[in-house]
Amino acid sequence: MTELESELEARLREVEDPLVGEDIVTMGLINDVTIDDGTASISLAFNTPFAPAELELGDAIRAAVKDVGLEPDLYAEAGEEHGFDEEVMPNVRNVVAVASGKGGVGKTTVAANLAAGLEQMGARVGLLDADIHGPNAPRVLPVEDDPGVTPQEKIVPPTADGVKVMSMGFLLGEEDDPAILRGPMVNNVMTHFFENVEWGALDYLIVDLPPGTGDASLDLVQTLPVAGVVIVTTPQQMAVDDARKGLRLFEKHHTPVLGIVENMSLYHCPNCDDVHDPFGRGGAEEIAEAYDVDLLGQIPIHADFGADGTAAPAVKLEDSPVREAMVELIDTIADHIGEVNRRKVAGMLDVGREEDKSPVDGSPPGGAPGSQGPPRGGPQGGPGPKL
Numbered sequence: 001m002t003e004l005e006s007e008l009e010a011r012l013r014e015v016e017d018p019l020v021g022e023d024i025v026t027m028g029l030i031n032d033v034t035i036d037d038g039t040a041s042i043s044l045a046f047n048t049p050f051a052p053a054e055l056e057l058g059d060a061i062r063a064a065v066k067d068v069g070l071e072p073d074l075y076a077e078a079g080e081e082h083g084f085d086e087e088v089m090p091n092v093r094n095v096v097a098v099a100s101g102k103g104g105v106g107k108t109t110v111a112a113n114l115a116a117g118l119e120q121m122g123a124r125v126g127l128l129d130a131d132i133h134g135p136n137a138p139r140v141l142p143v144e145d146d147p148g149v150t151p152q153e154k155i156v157p158p159t160a161d162g163v164k165v166m167s168m169g170f171l172l173g174e175e176d177d178p179a180i181l182r183g184p185m186v187n188n189v190m191t192h193f194f195e196n197v198e199w200g201a202l203d204y205l206i207v208d209l210p211p212g213t214g215d216a217s218l219d220l221v222q223t224l225p226v227a228g229v230v231i232v233t234t235p236q237q238m239a240v241d242d243a244r245k246g247l248r249l250f251e252k253h254h255t256p257v258l259g260i261v262e263n264m265s266l267y268h269c270p271n272c273d274d275v276h277d278p279f280g281r282g283g284a285e286e287i288a289e290a291y292d293v294d295l296l297g298q299i300p301i302h303a304d305f306g307a308d309g310t311a312a313p314a315v316k317l318e319d320s321p322v323r324e325a326m327v328e329l330i331d332t333i334a335d336h337i338g339e340v341n342r343r344k345v346a347g348m349l350d351v352g353r354e355e356d357k358s359p360v361d362g363s364p365p366g367g368a369p370g371s372q373g374p375p376r377g378g379p380q381g382g383p384g385p386k387l
């Protein structure tokens with residue numbers, strides 16, 4: 001190692017992951033470093049495009065490179081060798097499920113706003129409305145065209161302001177027709193949406209699950225490599241109790257729970273400026289404390305947030321009083337996905353509580369250990385997306 005390489009490595013060891021608290025070299029987040037003609041080309045094991053914390057890390061790495069007199073050239077490269085599945089849906093970088101214990105808590109609205117917000121950041125996003133019996137995502141994200149079909153007879157999802165959307169609602173004869181499907185048929189529909197839809201290359205596929213802990217949720221966690229799950233609840237005790245059951249389902253299947261979103265948490269009266277809590281208070285905090293998961297955000301009751309089937313998600317309504325809360329929520333969720341991904345690379349991912357783990361091997365599947373050595377010279381494969 002030359003003196004310049006040694007100096008660069010030392011400087012990179014000072015760059016700390018803001019959410020994990022370890023330096024990026026120890027975590028194995030640096031795949032390769034090559035120095036050529038005054039430029040340091042660095043391949044990073046990042047898998048969460050546009051997540052604020054990863055953008056912050058990118059800026060810190062650029063500053064470290066410049067500190068030693070080099071120009072930075074950063075790429076993101078993360079794959080099977082880092083613990084990420086490349087067989088089931090190789091063109092989808094992150095599958096994120098949005099779930100709830102019961103219906104009527106605003107799960108679909110959260111999912112649609114999450115998809116729209118990630119797309120607004122610049123990510124390539126798809127939304128799968130897997131709520132077979134209540135496909136409402138197109139109400140929040142109205143699509144621009146009907147689904148298409150490829151020569152290979154795969155469905156081409158229509159787009160809604162940049163987000164690819166697939167929903168059972170597109171396949172029903174009439175808008176008010178019920179989807180009368182039993183368990184095995186639900187599984188077949190889910191598999192069809194995963195295997196026979198031409199999603200293309202996506203940074204995020206948001207899956208809006210049916211409420212409860214039924215076949216669709218089980219099929220998802222047993223079929224797809226899920227980066228994480230967002231649980232949506234209201235402060236109401238019945239919704240909180242059911243949300244606990246959903247959380248336990250994902251824990252038992254070693255699926256990372258990103259945290260809890262509390263919808264309908266408060267009502268700001270437009271006439272008297274008073275704040276009311278018609279559904280109670282503290283439900284989400286109760287779950288977060290009991291299960292050691294994060295409270296991702298609290299969304300107030302407002303007409304812009306799906307109450308009247310608005311023609312656009314609140315996160316894209318510039319003048320909406322709830323937009324700021326939605327932007328903060330989406331930033332937080334993106335950062336939690338990134339933290340899970342980076343912990344996976346570092347072999348630090350720990351999913352589920354101790355009593356749910358196998359007595360033979362308590363580690364969750366897919367947690368490949370990361371490199372603990374210094375940055376390695378020489379490229380391996382082609383460069384990934386620039387950062």
